Structure formats: C-alpha cells, structure tokens
Amino acid sequence: MQVRNNLFIALAIGVLSLNGIASDSHELAEHGTCTGFGPQTPRDIDSLVGANERLFQLAPSYKEMNLCNIHFHENAEHKSKEFSIFAGEGSHGYESGYKCNISKKLTAAELAPTKEQICKNEHGDLVPGDTIEVHWVFSSCDVAPGKGLGSCVSEKCANPNLRVETQVFTLVNDPKALDFNTLMYEGKINGLHQPKALPSNTGKPVVFTGSTTGPSYSDSKCSPYQVTWSVRPSCAKVDINTVGKWCASGNVFQEDHAHGVRKLVTDPKLLSKIKKQK
Secondary structure, eight states: HHHHHHHHHOSSSSSSSOOOOOOOOOOOOOSOOOOOOOEEEEEETTTTOHHHHHHHHOOOOOOGGGEEEEEEEEBBBBBTTTBBBEEEOOOOTTSSSSSOOOGGOOTTTTTTOOSSSSEETTTTOOOOTOOEEEEEEEEEOOOOOOOOOOOGBBBBBBBBBEEEEEEEEEEESTTTSSSSGGSSEEEEETTTEESSOOOSSOOEEEEEOOOOOSSSOOOOOOOOOOOOEEOOOOEEEEEEEHHHHOOOOOTTOOOOSOOOOOOOOGGGGGGGOOOOOO
C-alpha cells in the first residue's frame, strides 16, 4: 500500500508535490541542471530541439485510454508563438508562465467584470483576460475519474502509460464563447471513460515525451516520471462564467481552482527531440 500511495503522490501532473520521493537511481542537483533524468516538461512547443537520450514509447491515442483527471493552471505552462507573453517570475507558481497573445486584443465587453468570483483560492480569483492551460489526463489503467492524480493508478496497475491532452484558453465574459462544460467528463464511450469533446480547431497538437509538471519542479529538481504530451498550438476563447460554474459544481474531480505552473524548461539536455508534424 505504501508503494501505491507514493505513486499516487508521484503522478501529480502539476497538482501535487513530489517532495522527498525520487528514485535512488536519479541524482538531484542542488545547483545547476539535474542529471540522469528523462525529458522534462513544460517547453516551447515551437522548438523541436532536444538532446535528452532517455527514450520511452509514446502512449496510445486518448481514445484508447481512460480519462482519469482534468485540472487547469493559471497561465500557460507551455509556450508557443500564440501564447508567448511572459507573465512574470511570480511566486509559488502563480503570476508566472505565459499568456495568450489574443488576451491583449479583447473588447471591453469581453473584459467586463463578472458578477461572481471565479475559481477563487488563496492566490486570488480568475478574471476576464486571464489565461489558463487545461490538462485532460488519460491512463492505460482500468480506472475511473476521481479526485487527484491518484485516480490514474490502481493496486493492479501501478505503472501506467500516461497521456495529457492540453489546451490553452483566454477567459472572456461572453456567453457566445466556448462553454467549458462541453469539454468535461462524458461517461463511458466504447467501454472507456472519455470527455464530451476536446478542442479540434486550435491546430494540430504537438506530441512529445516529457515529465510531470507543476511548481515543485525546476531545472535543478527534475521529475522522474514519464508522460506523453499533446499540446495544441493556438489559444481559444472560453466563457469565464462556464469555468466558474465547473469550479463550483462539485465536479467528479473535486477541482475548484487554478494551479500554479512550472517554469519553462529550456536546457536541451532536459528536453526530448520533437519529430516534425506530418
């Protein structure tokens, strides 16, 4: 059971901390770049460069896996030419990362204050014009969606393939914008837990091998866990009120706020090489 509990903690893709949990075969660097680890995440998805030699197989399509968690981060953890506005250094993973470029071109109506506070936590609430990065996490285990990334493993399946489908959004106060709840958990489709839909009009996803993310990691404290990432390169607008409704709904994931981000990984030794998209 202790092994299972450790894995539950370890699979926290940007949500939980791995403090004190690392394989003995890995070396953490107190200063400078950590060594001996596989490729890290997040990254600039417009750059194909990577020199990390640790290889592992890409996970299957999300349609062949079980949706086990949905959560989101305040600002984008990844970077692309369409979400490239630096949000700042921040602290505890907040007020850092990147913002959608379209967030600087919104109308006064789209930026109008909301009637209610949206997804508030100790770091504040979300407001129109903010950027979020949403992670739909899929597991090869026979598991059901639930609270935290522990839902992605089980006693009979402690070392799953993991895949994260990713979309960056700009929040707007506009009922005509995308309804966040149309992208949430649907139920079983062909025997597998699946979302209602995933964004399909924001460019061909960039697929690469990486790690877990979140503000507990850095270039000097790497994640030892293996994840297949699928990151859509363009931003989309989503109605902030529908995001707030999801946070307040008591959703199956028990998510009610945005999480912090890990700073961008830029050292080629910590990145996988991305194959050109066909």
